[in-house]
Amino acid sequence: MGLKKERNLDIQPVATYERQSTRDYAGLLQQLESSDPSKRRWGARDLANYPQAVDPLLGRILVETEHPVREAIFDSLQQIGGPAVVSGLIPLLRNEDAAVRNGAIEVLQAMPEDVAPHIVELLNDSDSDVRIFAIDILQQLAHPQTPQWLLSVLKDETHINVIAAAVDRLAEVGTTDMLSELKALKLRFPDESYLQFAIQTAIDRIEGA
Amino acid sequence: MATSARQQAAQKKITDSEFQRFRDYFYRKTGIQFEESKRYFVDKRLLERMRITGHDSFNSYFTALRFQASGEELQELINVMTVNETYFFREEYQFECLVESVLDEVYSRKKPGEEIKIWSIPSSSGEEPYSIAIYLLEKWPKLDEIDVEIVSSDIDSKVLARCHQGVYSKRSVQHLPSRILAKYFTPLPNNNYQICQDLRDSIKFTQVNLNDVAQTRRYRNFDVIFCRNLLIYFDDASRRRAADVFYDAMNSGGFIFLGHSESMSRISSLFKVRKFPKAMVYQKPLV
Numbered sequence: 001m002g003l004k005k006e007r008n009l010d011i012q013p014v015a016t017y018e019r020q021s022t023r024d025y026a027g028l029l030q031q032l033e034s035s036d037p038s039k040r041r042w043g044a045r046d047l048a049n050y051p052q053a054v055d056p057l058l059g060r061i062l063v064e065t066e067h068p069v070r071e072a073i074f075d076s077l078q079q080i081g082g083p084a085v086v087s088g089l090i091p092l093l094r095n096e097d098a099a100v101r102n103g104a105i106e107v108l109q110a111m112p113e114d115v116a117p118h119i120v121e122l123l124n125d126s127d128s129d130v131r132i133f134a135i136d137i138l139q140q141l142a143h144p145q146t147p148q149w150l151l152s153v154l155k156d157e158t159h160i161n162v163i164a165a166a167v168d169r170l171a172e173v174g175t176t177d178m179l180s181e182l183k184a185l186k187l188r189f190p191d192e193s194y195l196q197f198a199i200q201t202a203i204d205r206i207e208g209a
Numbered sequence: 210m211a212t213s214a215r216q217q218a219a220q221k222k223i224t225d226s227e228f229q230r231f232r233d234y235f236y237r238k239t240g241i242q243f244e245e246s247k248r249y250f251v252d253k254r255l256l257e258r259m260r261i262t263g264h265d266s267f268n269s270y271f272t273a274l275r276f277q278a279s280g281e282e283l284q285e286l287i288n289v290m291t292v293n294e295t296y297f298f299r300e301e302y303q304f305e306c307l308v309e310s311v312l313d314e315v316y317s318r319k320k321p322g323e324e325i326k327i328w329s330i331p332s333s334s335g336e337e338p339y340s341i342a343i344y345l346l347e348k349w350p351k352l353d354e355i356d357v358e359i360v361s362s363d364i365d366s367k368v369l370a371r372c373h374q375g376v377y378s379k380r381s382v383q384h385l386p387s388r389i390l391a392k393y394f395t396p397l398p399n400n401n402y403q404i405c406q407d408l409r410d411s412i413k414f415t416q417v418n419l420n421d422v423a424q425t426r427r428y429r430n431f432d433v434i435f436c437r438n439l440l441i442y443f444d445d446a447s448r449r450r451a452a453d454v455f456y457d458a459m460n461s462g463g464f465i466f467l468g469h470s471e472s473m474s475r476i477s478s479l480f481k482v483r484k485f486p487k488a489m490v491y492q493k494p495l496v
Contacts, residue, residue: 001352001353001354001355001356002346002352002353002356002357003342003345003346003352003356003357003358003359003411004324004356004357004358004359004411005410005411041457042457045422045453045457046422048422067478067479068456068479071453071477071478071479072453075449075450075453078446078449079446079450099478110445110446112278113278140237142275142276142277142278142280143276143278144272144276146275146276171230172230172233172234172275173272173275175268175272204226205226205229205230206226207226208224208225208226208227208229
């Protein structure tokens with residue numbers, strides 16, 4: 001017993017680990033539906049190389065119960081990317097399961113160009129939760145229009161939680177030309193102490209810059 | 210005029226508010242938190258990046274940084290804000306945690322005849338895998354009862370060749386107790402030291418690219434992974450892919466050590482946090 005010597009160590013050649021199922025597209029789709037979660041996870045990971053796998057991957061998320069498999073599906077969708085992935089993920093923002101919603105948000109945050117055409121629509125969604133999720137997406141989205149989208153929330157939004165989320169993000173990305181909107185917002189909600197505090201923090205950050 | 214922009218950037222100071230905005234953003238992206246005491250260090254590097262990228266104000270630079278889709282400038286900043294120096298027993302409290310807590314737990318789940326597998330990545334110049342080996346030999350008595358296999362990998366074939374040679378500078382071994390130095394190293398001319406053949410034979414060095422699924426697929430059944438101060442240099446997507454690789458390379462209940470400024474919770478929700486007396490470690494949930 002002790003430390004094994006290199007001559008006895010054995011990183012197996014790839015062939016040793018070849019699975020019984022084939023790794024072509026049809027085989028991977030089968031794996032994605034396997035009863036064994038580890039096979040489903042590997043199927044999901046390998047499908048990242050197949051842009052045509054967007055629909056099967058999205059479909060699997062809705063029924064998948066194993067967290068590691070879901071993570072692999074979201075990672076593969078992010079790797080595939082493109083408008084079809086974005087269009088497929090947006091409906092998941094309404095999913096009952098927080099893990100599914102968060103997974104969708106994380107992938108959307110990583111796809112600024114493809115998400116951009118949908119932001120205005122999301123910020124105007126009838127569901128205030130979806131509007132907050134849209135702001136969550138903006139928190140990490142590397143898109144130059146982000147400050148303007150957030151500013152539009154200050155102007156049009158009425159739901160206090162949505163406004164608070166936007167103000168919070170503006171503390172980081174706001175610019176001096178947004179100060180008048182922030183100050184006007186303070187006057188609109190004189191009795192909301194949390195919002196008053198958040199707005200003042202944003203103003204201080206921006207003014208101090 | 211470019212010169213004028215450079216001069217302005219050189220003269221400019223980072224205000225308190227600008228520092229806070231940068232600090233919050235950098236923390237959210239990397240998990241690295243700069244205290245006020247690091248202010249001079251951070252300001253200096255920020256101003257330097259502003260100068261190099263031709264921005265004459267923090268606002269202009271921060272906007273470019275924050276909304277650059279490629280994340281290239283953020284990566285540059287991470288590179289200059291983090292100092293990556295490697296030496297034997299670096300962040301020693303993690304090796305202590307390994308031998309005092311983690312390995313005992315792994316051992317308790319092993320059946321007779323099974324072995325423990327440890328993966329150290331990146332190898333860099335080899336100080337980490339050799340430190341692990343020395344720590345096991347010196348401070349983990351159960352090594353007499355079970356085989357331990359240590360694999361260490363790097364994307365760079367040149368550093369792997371250096372690992373095989375096992376020759377280190379005085380600076381690299383400066384934190385080793387003299388007894389350990391005398392026991393496992395041979396002094397060479399020019400103040401260098403070579404690690405003993407027995408230890409060199411105890412590590413399997415392999416070349417691997419963490420972003421290549423075909424290459425990483427064969428790394429399986431590890432009980433412990435050390436991946437310190439590597440993920441910080443990856444972009445978000447690559448970090449997530451690396452977390453996937455580690456997850457699939459580990460046995461259930463396996464542990465992963467990251468660098469002190471790195472957080473798996475920011476990368477992936479696949480692992481849970483385990484707090485041991487000496488260190489915080491991430492664990493693949495037990496099935």
